[in-house]
Amino acid sequence: MTDHHCAYCDHFPAQVSDDTIDHFGPKGDERFYLLAYEWTNLYSGCADCQKVKNEQYDDALLRPDSDDFSFERYFTYDYDHHKIEVRGDASTADQDCAATTIRIFGLNRQGLTDARRHAWERYIGKHPAAINLLDFPYRFMFEL
Numbered sequence: 001m002t003d004h005h006c007a008y009c010d011h012f013p014a015q016v017s018d019d020t021i022d023h024f025g026p027k028g029d030e031r032f033y034l035l036a037y038e039w040t041n042l043y044s045g046c047a048d049c050q051k052v053k054n055e056q057y058d059d060a061l062l063r064p065d066s067d068d069f070s071f072e073r074y075f076t077y078d079y080d081h082h083k084i085e086v087r088g089d090a091s092t093a094d095q096d097c098a099a100t101t102i103r104i105f106g107l108n109r110q111g112l113t114d115a116r117r118h119a120w121e122r123y124i125g126k127h128p129a130a131i132n133l134l135d136f137p138y139r140f141m142f143e144l
């Protein structure tokens, strides 16, 4: 379903850390006990994202597979610093969701911004016909 990308940061888990299964609603939180083995609560991701998120949960946290989710709705991308930013012209509710998601998953942690910079530099040196975006992590950088 994720084309072997982390559901949260979009890198290839096997290239950055162990791949893992994250419980979106943490299994240690009594509100989500009954979802511990529920398919809709499980996301394939990298161990780095899971380690940062850990047992955190917030109702504003964005689900990467929501029908109404799109990167452009909630975020913009800073190509100078390779950071994901809250979209300034989004609704207040969408901005809250975006900020919460960035914070809980640590989507601007140092290792990620460095890795995005490397992926971007690898991308911009290629001829468009020679590019298969499925070979790249952080596809949101290229789909804007």
Ligand SMILES: [Zn+2]
Pocket (backbone or CB within 6 Å): 006, 007, 008, 009, 010, 011, 045, 046, 047, 048, 049, 050
């Ligand atoms: Zn990740």
